[in-house]
Amino acid sequence: MKSVILNTVSKTLLPLLILFSVFVLLRGHYLPGGGFIGGLIAAVAFILHAFANGLTETRKLLRIHPGFLIPVGLLLAVISALAPILVTGEPLMTGLWHDKDIAILGKIGSALFFDTGVYLVVIGVCLTIIFTISESV
Amino acid sequence: MSEHLTIYPIIVHLLTAILLLLFWMKPQVQRYISILGSAVGIVIAVLLFQRVWENGIQSVQLGNWEAPFGISMVADTLAVTLILLTNIVAFALSIYSTETMVSSRVKFGYYAIFHFLVMGLSGAFLTGDLFNLYVWFEVIIISSFVLLTIGGRKIQIEGAVKYFTLNMISSIIFLTGIAMVYGATGSLNMAELSRIIPEIENKGLMATISLVFFIGFGVKSGVFPLYFWLPASYHTPPAAVSALFAGLLTKVGIYAMIRVFTLIFPLGETNQMILMIISALTIFFGGIGALVQKDVLRVFSYLIICHIGFMVGGLSLFTEVAIIGAVLYMFHDIIVKATLFMMGGVFYRIFGHTKMENMGGLMNNYPRLSLLFAIPLFALVGIPPLSGFWPKVSLFSASYEQGAIFMLIVFIFASLITLVIIAKVWNKTFSKNPTTLPRQKNLRYFDQFSIREKAAFIVPIAMLVGVTLYYSFFAEHFQLIATRIGEELMNSEHYYNAVFKTKEVTEL
Numbered sequence: 097m098k099s100v101i102l103n104t105v106s107k108t109l110l111p112l113l114i115l116f117s118v119f120v121l122l123r124g125h126y127l128p129g130g131g132f133i134g135g136l137i138a139a140v141a142f143i144l145h146a147f148a149n150g151l152t153e154t155r156k157l158l159r160i161h162p163g164f165l166i167p168v169g170l171l172l173a174v175i176s177a178l179a180p181i182l183v184t185g186e187p188l189m190t191g192l193w194h195d196k197d198i199a200i201l202g203k204i205g206s207a208l209f210f211d212t213g214v215y216l217v218v219i220g221v222c223l224t225i226i227f228t229i230s231e232s233v
Numbered sequence: 234m235s236e237h238l239t240i241y242p243i244i245v246h247l248l249t250a251i252l253l254l255l256f257w258m259k260p261q262v263q264r265y266i267s268i269l270g271s272a273v274g275i276v277i278a279v280l281l282f283q284r285v286w287e288n289g290i291q292s293v294q295l296g297n298w299e300a301p302f303g304i305s306m307v308a309d310t311l312a313v314t315l316i317l318l319t320n321i322v323a324f325a326l327s328i329y330s331t332e333t334m335v336s337s338r339v340k341f342g343y344y345a346i347f348h349f350l351v352m353g354l355s356g357a358f359l360t361g362d363l364f365n366l367y368v369w370f371e372v373i374i375i376s377s378f379v380l381l382t383i384g385g386r387k388i389q390i391e392g393a394v395k396y397f398t399l400n401m402i403s404s405i406i407f408l409t410g411i412a413m414v415y416g417a418t419g420s421l422n423m424a425e426l427s428r429i430i431p432e433i434e435n436k437g438l439m440a441t442i443s444l445v446f447f448i449g450f451g452v453k454s455g456v457f458p459l460y461f462w463l464p465a466s467y468h469t470p471p472a473a474v475s476a477l478f479a480g481l482l483t484k485v486g487i488y489a490m491i492r493v494f495t496l497i498f499p500l501g502e503t504n505q506m507i508l509m510i511i512s513a514l515t516i517f518f519g520g521i522g523a524l525v526q527k528d529v530l531r532v533f534s535y536l537i538i539c540h541i542g543f544m545v546g547g548l549s550l551f552t553e554v555a556i557i558g559a560v561l562y563m564f565h566d567i568i569v570k571a572t573l574f575m576m577g578g579v580f581y582r583i584f585g586h587t588k589m590e591n592m593g594g595l596m597n598n599y600p601r602l603s604l605l606f607a608i609p610l611f612a613l614v615g616i617p618p619l620s621g622f623w624p625k626v627s628l629f630s631a632s633y634e635q636g637a638i639f640m641l642i643v644f645i646f647a648s649l650i651t652l653v654i655i656a657k658v659w660n661k662t663f664s665k666n667p668t669t670l671p672r673q674k675n676l677r678y679f680d681q682f683s684i685r686e687k688a689a690f691i692v693p694i695a696m697l698v699g700v701t702l703y704y705s706f707f708a709e710h711f712q713l714i715a716t717r718i719g720e721e722l723m724n725s726e727h728y729y730n731a732v733f734k735t736k737e738v739t740e741l
Contacts, residue, residue, distance in 0.1 A: 167254035174247060180297075181237050188240050190297040 099148070106148035113141035121215050122201065122208075131211035135218025142219075143226050151230055162227065165220030173213030176206045238284055239293045239308045239359065241277045242316050245270065246323075246352035253345040260339035264331045267344045271324040274351070278317040285313045290721070290731035292361065301422045305361035305732050311560065311718045312358040315488060318564060319358070321700060322480045322571045323351045325693035330473045332689035333578055338471070341383050350376035350477065357485050361732055363411050363421040363497075366489060370407065370453070374400050377482060380474045381466060392466030399452055399462040407449030413442045414497075424732035426497045427725040436501075443498035444507070447490065454486025456545055457514040460538045464522065467537070468530035468587070472578025475530070479537055480571030484563055487544045491559065495722040500551045508549030513643045516542030520650035524657070529587045530577045532658060533570070536613070540566055542647060546640055547628050554634070557719040558627030561711060565612070565620040565704060572609040572697045579606075579690055580662065582679040585672055589658070593667035602691070603663055608698050610659065612705065614652045620704040623712065 117137035124130030146154040180190035193205035201208075249270030256262045285291055290309040294300060308316075326347070334343055353372035360366050374397070381393040415421055417438065418429045433439055448459075455463040463483070467475050494500050500508065519539030526532045540562070547559025577587060583599070584592050596603045608619065615621030625648065632640040672678065679687070704711055721727050 163257065164255075167251045170247075170251045170254070174244070174251065178244070185236070186297050187237060187293050187295055188244075189295050 102148045106145050110141050110145050113144070114138055117141065117215075121211060124211055125207060131214030132218055134211075135215040136222065138215070139219050139222035139226075142223055146226070146230065151227065155227075158223075162220050162223035165216045166224070169213045169216030169218075169220060171213070172216065173210050176209035176213065179206050179209075237293055238277070238281050239291045239306050240295075242274065242281065242320070242355040243352050243359065245274045245277055246348045246355065249273075250345045250348035250352065253348065254342070257342070258340060260336040263339055263344045264327075267327045267330070267348065268324070270348060271320065271327040271351075274320040275317075275324055278313070278320040281308060282313045282317050284308075285310055290727055292731045292734075300733050301420055301425045304365050305422060305424065306359045307361035307424070307728065307732055308359055309718075309721050309728060309731070310714060311488070311491070311722065314564065314714055314718070315358045315484070315567075316355050318567045319351060319354050319481055322477065322567065322697070323347075325571070325575075325696050326473050326477055328689060328696075329476070329575055329578070329693040332686045333471060333473050338383050343380070343383055346376050346379045346383075347477070350380065354481055354485060358488060361423050361728075363414065363423060363426070367404070367407055367411060370404060370485070370489075373482065373485065374404065377478060380477075381470050383474075384471070386469075389469045392469035395462045396466040399459060403449050403452030403459075406445060406452070410442055410445035410449055413445065417442065422732070423492070423496055424725075424729045427729055430497060431499075439498060440501055440504060443494070443500075443504060446493050446498070447504075447508070450486045450490045450493070451511070452486075454483045454490065454541050454545075455515075455538050456511055456541055457518050457538075460515065460519070460541075463538060464526075464531055464534040467534040467574075468528060468577075472574055472581065475577070476571045476574035479533065479574045480567045483537055483541060484567055487541065487548075487559075487563060490545070491548055491556070491722065494548060494551075495556070496725050496728060500549070505549050505551055508545055509637070509640060512542045512546035512549055513639070515539070515545060516643055516647040516650075520647060520654070523654045524650065527589055529580060529589050529592070529658060529662060530574070532589075532654060533573045533577060536573075536651065536654065537570055539647060539651065540570075540613075543624070543628065543644065546643060547624075547631070550631050550635055550637055550640060552631055552635055553719040553723050554627055555631035556722055557712075557715040558624050558631055560718050561624035561627060561715045564711060564715075565624055565701075568697050568700050568704070569609045569612050569620065572694060572701070573613070575690075575694050575697070576606050576609070579679065579694070582677070582682075582690070584667070585670065585676060585678065589661040591668045591670055592662045593665040595663045605691070605695060605698055606663075607659075609701060610655050612701050614655050615648055618705050618708070620701050620708070623704075623708040627715075 117134045120129040120137060121131055121134030124134065142154055142158065145157065177189045180186040180192055181188060183192060191205050191207050193203055197203055249266065252266050252270070253263050256266065285308050290307060292305055292307045295304045295306060297303070330343070330347070350373060353369050353376055357366060357369035357373065360369060378393060378397050381396060382389055411421065414426065417433065418426060420426055420429060430439060452459045467478055516539055519535050519537075519542060523532045523535035523539060526535060543562045544559045544566070547555045547562065579602070580587055580592065583595070612619035612621045615625050625644065628644055629641060632638070632644060
């Protein structure tokens with residue numbers, strides 16, 4: 097599908113959508129949002145890019161195979177779940193929180209890393225599925 | 234760190250699976266990681282077993298949320314023994330897969346999914362929360378569906394569709410049951426439910442809900458009448474996968490049944506009756522089914538169904554001795570059924586197919602192998618002192634003492650029909666002369682194997698046979714474990730106290 101409009105728009109939308117996905121990821125602790133929906137939005141950004149510019153272009157942009165994000169995200173999530181056992185000796189998945197606020201992010205804790213892990217896994221899974229399907233078509 | 238030992242069996246396999254995903258395209262590396270991960274799994278299972286044996290039931294509250302609100306992970310003797318056996322089978326299968334699983338299937342993520350499945354099994358055994366049990370069941374189903382279809386042969390897809398549809402339906406029924414329990418009690422924590430349910434006045438409703446659970450678990454464990462997905466699918470995937478399924482998947486259903494019907498809904502007279510009839514029908518149809526099958530793997534599949542009847546029957550009698558018998562039978566069955574399907578893989582490599590009419594001559598051509606294979610087959614029949622004999626002692630005496638002559642007859646019938654089936658298998662595969670068929674071109678046969686490849690097939694089988702022999706000759710150890718399990722299951726306050734930590738140490 098070659099369309100000048102879509103082509104131009106996708107290049108502007110890609111960074112915007114990714115920024116928006118990060119925003120959704122970060123507000124997810126108390127408000128609607130979180131790793132899953134954030135990951136979907138980020139995946140949509142890349143899929144839109146792939147539709148407008150072709151799969152090879154998006155592959156080049158991504159540099160790594162999206163499937164690689166799955167174990168990385170899982171590992172991040174597992175480590176954040178294991179962190180309370182290793183650090184304070186509390187049971188698995190207990191939330192650990194940094195006492196001081198950090199600029200923009202606010203309070204950060206192990207839940208943020210867990211969500212980031214989910215975010216990466218969702219991007220990895222969605223892009224792997226879509227890329228595999230559009231390759232075989 | 235070590236106080237959280239309870240959940241490590243899950244974490245080990247999760248981490249192994251993640252590591253395997255990182256080495257997606259390197260099959261050789263994956264093989265070593267898988268063996269290593271399973272070995273660590275065994276070590277942790279042994280440590281956990283020792284901990285539970287010495288200190289009583291262990292529990293962990295995930296996320297540090299107090300008991301009825303968070304998810305509890307509870308390791309009682311039944312759960313840890315099953316986890317130990319699961320890890321032993323997983324270790325044997327990791328070795329077995331090194332040569333039987335072709336690299337293309339490994340590149341499709343065979344090992345990672347294998348470890349996700351073992352993780353799901355460990356989680357299902359450990360969880361102390363009904364909804365969490367459902368989640369682990371989903372993990373198991375999704376992993377097993379991938380394992381069934383990896384390779385994508387037509388026969389596999391056909392089996393997988395039947396498998397998946399029926400398991401999905403059973404999950405929905407199970408979920409409905411959970412919703413009903415939550416509606417009636419407002420809790421899903423198993424320990425809390427064991428206190429709430431007896432106080433509810435509407436006994437009829439509770440009996441109905443318990444039967445909804447029975448249907449859900451029954452489909453998963455393959456009891457009559459919804460067992461036909463099992464023989465339709467278990468012979469289709471590679472031998473390593475069907476061995477894992479045969480050894481463990483149906484047993485999770487039985488485990489859930491035992492857990493729910495002892496802890497949450499202690500069986501009433503009517504339900505006992507229903508379970509008895511269903512176990513009798515399961516034994517009958519499984520046995521008859523096995524008798525008429527011509528493919529050795531399908532015979533084994535029907536034998537799984539037939540022997541599920543023993544465990545359901547033991548549960549239906551609902552005395553301590555009967556539960557001990559059922560649990561002992563489950564331990565024996567896990568090891569032996571996994572061995573049988575691994576043997577099926579060897580048969581395939583020797584003959585190039587698994588049709589019994591064209592097999593034979595194993596005893597003359599491979600005498601030592603035949604001796605090895607004879608042990609699990611005879612153990613299945615229950616020839617003393619092999620492992621199948623000991624649980625039957627408990628089951629027979631329990632049904633006799635309780636005056637349930639009907640169950641006694643059913644158990645004897647099951648033993649006899651197993652004997653007939655095994656005699657038939659023995660005649661057709663081991664003693665009669667084989668018909669020589671033209672060999673398949675793209676299959677390496679057993680006599681073309683190098684020593685290393687042969688070892689990858691035989692060593693894990695020998696390992697599991699070793700476990701069977703240990704069970705046979707040191708049956709008192711298993712009897713001791715099962716006695717303690719029976720005591721724990723029949724007195725739910727041990728479980729309750731462990732979860733709510735009302736006493737520091739739950740003594741037995």
